[in-house]
Amino acid sequence: xxxxxxxxxxxxTTIKMGxxxxxxxxxxxxxxxxxxxxxxxxxxxxxxxAIKKKIADKSLSKEDILGIGVGVxxxxxxxxxxxQAVNLGWGNVNLPKELxxxxxxxxxxGNDANVAALGEQWKGGGQGYDxxxxxxxxxxxxxxxxxxxxxxxxxxxAGGEIGHIHMNDEETxxxxxxxxxxxxxxxxxxxxxxxxxxxxxxxxxxxxxxSQPLSxxxxxDAVKAGDALAKEVAEEFGFYLGKGLxxxxxxxxxxxxxxxxxxxxxxxxxxxxxxxxYKKYVFHASASAIFTLAxxxxxxxxxxxxxxxxx
Amino acid sequence: xxxxxxxxxxxxTTIKMGxxxxxxxxxxxxxxxxxxxxxxxxxxxxxxxAIKKKIADKSLSKEDILGIGVGVxxxxxxxxxxxQAVNLGWGNVNLPKELxxxxxxxxxxGNDANVAALGEQWKGGGQGYDxxxxxxxxxxxxxxxxxxxxxxxxxxxAGGEIGHIHMNDEETxxxxxxxxxxxxxxxxxxxxxxxxxxxxxxxxxxxxxxSQPLSxxxxxDAVKAGDALAKEVAEEFGFYLGKGLxxxxxxxxxxxxxxxxxxxxxxxxxxxxxxxxYKKYVFHASASAIFTLAxxxxxxxxxxxxxxxxx
Numbered sequence: 001x002x003x004x005x006x007x008x009x010x011x012x013t014t015i016k017m018g019x020x021x022x023x024x025x026x027x028x029x030x031x032x033x034x035x036x037x038x039x040x041x042x043x044x045x046x047x048x049x050a051i052k053k054k055i056a057d058k059s060l061s062k063e064d065i066l067g068i069g070v071g072v073x074x075x076x077x078x079x080x081x082x083x084q085a086v087n088l089g090w091g092n093v094n095l096p097k098e099l100x101x102x103x104x105x106x107x108x109x110g111n112d113a114n115v116a117a118l119g120e121q122w123k124g125g126g127q128g129y130d131x132x133x134x135x136x137x138x139x140x141x142x143x144x145x146x147x148x149x150x151x152x153x154x155x156x157x158a159g160g161e162i163g164h165i166h167m168n169d170e171e172t173x174x175x176x177x178x179x180x181x182x183x184x185x186x187x188x189x190x191x192x193x194x195x196x197x198x199x200x201x202x203x204x205x206x207x208x209x210x211s212q213p214l215s216x217x218x219x220x221d222a223v224k225a226g227d228a229l230a231k232e233v234a235e236e237f238g239f240y241l242g243k244g245l246x247x248x249x250x251x252x253x254x255x256x257x258x259x260x261x262x263x264x265x266x267x268x269x270x271x272x273x274x275x276x277x278y279k280k281y282v283f284h285a286s287a288s289a290i291f292t293l294a295x296x297x298x299x300x301x302x303x304x305x306x307x308x309x310x311x
Numbered sequence: 312x313x314x315x316x317x318x319x320x321x322x323x324t325t326i327k328m329g330x331x332x333x334x335x336x337x338x339x340x341x342x343x344x345x346x347x348x349x350x351x352x353x354x355x356x357x358x359x360x361a362i363k364k365k366i367a368d369k370s371l372s373k374e375d376i377l378g379i380g381v382g383v384x385x386x387x388x389x390x391x392x393x394x395q396a397v398n399l400g401w402g403n404v405n406l407p408k409e410l411x412x413x414x415x416x417x418x419x420x421g422n423d424a425n426v427a428a429l430g431e432q433w434k435g436g437g438q439g440y441d442x443x444x445x446x447x448x449x450x451x452x453x454x455x456x457x458x459x460x461x462x463x464x465x466x467x468x469a470g471g472e473i474g475h476i477h478m479n480d481e482e483t484x485x486x487x488x489x490x491x492x493x494x495x496x497x498x499x500x501x502x503x504x505x506x507x508x509x510x511x512x513x514x515x516x517x518x519x520x521x522s523q524p525l526s527x528x529x530x531x532d533a534v535k536a537g538d539a540l541a542k543e544v545a546e547e548f549g550f551y552l553g554k555g556l557x558x559x560x561x562x563x564x565x566x567x568x569x570x571x572x573x574x575x576x577x578x579x580x581x582x583x584x585x586x587x588x589y590k591k592y593v594f595h596a597s598a599s600a601i602f603t604l605a606x607x608x609x610x611x612x613x614x615x616x617x618x619x620x621x622x
Contacts, residue, residue: 075596078459131466145562147470148389152458154564155442158596159458165561166554166592177594243477250476251456251562253465281477283488285386285469 002066005309006051006105007119009071009112009301010034010043012087017050018302019058022066022310024123028054029302040089048102067106068099069308071115071301075157080109083157108308112301114151114160116260117144119304124296125258133254134294135162135245137263140176141184141191144304145252150311152252162248163188167240186240189216189263196233205229220266234273242277249278249286260294268293313377316620317362317416318430320382320423320612321345321354323398328361329613330369333377333621335434339365340613351400359413378417379410380619382426382612386468391420394468419619423612425462425471427571428455430615435607436569444565445605446473446556448574451487452495452502455615456563461622463563473559474499478551497551500527500574507544516540531577545584553588560589560597571605579604 002022009016011034018029032050035042051068054060072095074085080096096107110118117126117134126132130149136142141163145152152159168181173194175182185191196209196219207229208222222230245257264270271291279287296303313333320327322345329340343361346353362379365371383406385396391407407418421429428437428445437443441460447453452474456463463470479492484505486493496502507520507530518540519533533541556568575581582602590598607614 129466147458147463147465148461150459152463152563154458154597155440155566156564156596158564158594159562161561161564161594161596164594165558179592179594182594247476247558248562250472251470251559252463253467253469253472255466281490283469283472283475283490283493285467285472286465 003064004060005066005306006054006068007302007304007306008047008068009115009305010047010073010088011112012036012073015043015047016298016302017047017054018299018306019054020303020306024303024306026299026303029299034088036087036089038089039091040085043088044098044102048099051103051105062104065105067108067309068103069115069305070095070099070107070109071112071305072109073112076109076111076153077155077157078153080107082109106309108311110151110153110305110308111144111157111160113142114144114153115304115308116300117146117160117258117304118151118307119296119300119302120258120260120294121146121149122307123303124300125260125292125294126256129255131252131254132256132258133245133248133252134258134260134300135241136261137188137259138261139188139190141188142261145248145254147252162244165244165247167244183240183244187237187244192216192219192233192237192263195236196230199229199233203229216263217265220263220269223266224269234270238270238273239277242274242279243281245274246278246280246282246286249289250283253286254289256290256292258292258294260297260300264293314375315371316377316617317365317379318613318615318617319358319379320426320616321358321384321399322423323347323384326354326358327609327613328358328365329610329617330365331614331617335614335617337610337614340610345399347398347400349400350402351396354399355409355413359410362414362416373415376416378419378620379414380426380616381406381410381418381420382423382616383420384423387420387422387464388466388468389464391418393420417620419622421462421464421616421619422455422468422471424453425455425464426615426619427611428457428471428569428615429462429618430607430611430613431569431571431605432457432460433618434614435611436571436603436605437567440566442563442565443567443569444556444559444563445569445571445611446552447572448499448570449572450499450501452499453572456559456565458563473555476555476558478555494551494555498548498555503527503530503544503548503574506547507541510540510544514540527574528576531574531580534577535580545581549581549584550588553585553590554592556585557589557591557593557597560600561594564597565600567601567603569603569605571608571611575604
């Protein structure tokens with residue numbers, strides 16, 4: 001019986017790798033650089049070589065290894081086919097085939113945000129819950145949805161793209177995607193800074209935020225210090241995110257929302273701001289959903305990738 | 312090998328039943344009344360008796376029968392436990408256990424709207440698509456979401472409750488659920504009548520609708536006749552439904568939307584009104600989703616219930 005599996009999280013600059021037991025214990029983790037030159041064609045060899053080297057170094061037998069799971073920054077369908085991971089230089093790629101041929105091991109692949117959700121559900125903030133939503137508040141807003149223990153992948157691998165839910169008909173500034181009023185324009189780190197800037201420009205209210213460089217972190221620090229203007233920003237953030245998550249709940253009826261990404265480093269303080277509007281807008285069937293913070297941080301991807309093998 | 316299965320669709324007044332081949336051919340269908348007295352406790356016996364009688368009448372052998380699938384008007388979890396189907400008088404019920412004990416056959420159960428979606432995906436408008444959303448526009452707005460060929464059930468069986476997605480912060484009239492601005496306040500038959508009434512009261516524009524009883528049907532008939540005011544109502548209906556379905560697509564990335572329910576009898580004319588706003592608000596990854604009409608009408612439930620056995 002197989003005892004180990006590899007979890008691989010391919011990013012635009014580094015590839016994170018982990019050797020796990022099939023029970024989910026992370027035995028070792030390491031990184032290699034992502035070589036995006038030549039349409040990212042070296043990435044397959046680089047991952048395969050790193051894994052073969054680890055197998056040799058550890059004197060593992062191939063029979064002991066269940067396979068390799070991989071998270072990729074781009075849409076990936078249920079069969080592991082990647083559609084244009086632009087940050088890697090890839091066109092359409094049959095990743096399981098490419099990596100299997102090079103390693104002789106079974107390979108599964110998924111979108112990195114969806115895979116991270118699977119990781120948080122397996123060994124992180126969502127442990128024990130079969131129906132979970134991971135919300136990643138970073139430069140943008142990403143998401144991964146777990147339905148009955150499995151990733152919601154979608155027809156084209158774009159399931160869980162919650163950052164682009166339309167939230168505001170009045171928005172005049174365009175989102176990176178070209179639409180106007182997407183969730184990530186209000187709930188990402190960038191979005192919070194934008195809300196804070198607008199608030200600072202539209203009033204004369206005294207605020208700590210006037211005397212320091214504006215960031216999502218400085219905004220939440222000001223909230224913690226009791227700054228009234230920063231609290232108004234947090235309220236607006238909570239309005240959009242809470243309302244957005246209520247919509248997701250009406251559709252997917254999860255037991256738990258796990259909030260991760262850089263913004264979540266603010267800690268538990270952000271949860272009541274989100275929950276207040278969540279409860280206002282959600283259909284009663286999902287009103288009791290739990291809100292918690294992610295715990296695996298940058299390792300969620302390798303955990304989830306390893307878990308792909310166990311599905 | 313089993314050759315047949317039963318599909319049962321339990322409604323508040325009648326129970327629809329169908330005998331299917333496992334390939335999905337409907338051999339026979341019939342109805343029995345729903346006896347809701349005594350907390351709906353007779354329903355189990357009534358279904359079991361009807362099935363046992365059909366087996367005897369057709370001289371079928373139990374070995375030939377894969378089982379019984381049942382759709383229920385209320386939340387049903389992945390194990391088939393029903394949570395308070397109020398229209399039937401039920402509290403929490405382990406439906407597979409109740410019916411299996413009475414028939415000696417395997418039993419699976421699901422929420423009626425989710426089961427209808429499975430039916431349309433199996434043999435109706437969504438045939439051939441693994442990622443599908445059924446939108447039922449009736450007195451309310453219901454929905455069922457199929458992800459990778461399976462129903463999105465949700466933690467408490469409330470997956471796909473799309474009628475209560477919050478759409479409008481300015482709404483002053485309450486929805487039946489107690490919230491304000493739910494999708495079904497604009498996109499159901501009742502919602503269309505409400506929109507038409509508001510439009511008629513707020514302008515003096517000539518309209519066919521002023522001289523006849525107002526209904527969703529008369530509104531769409533007026534649209535077909537080129538009535539300008541009715542077209543404005545259709546536009547508003549399309550704005551809310553298109554925007555709502557765009558949100559569902561951002562979350563679930565389906566290949567196809569199947570529109571059913573009484574309102575869909577208006578025909579293909581309603582699709583462009585919905586698609587216009589869908590395309591405006593959706594994230595590009597789901598922009599090419601297909602829109603079509605449901606085809607199984609009232610039989611979608613028995614088809615989907617039978618399909619539950621084959622999952």
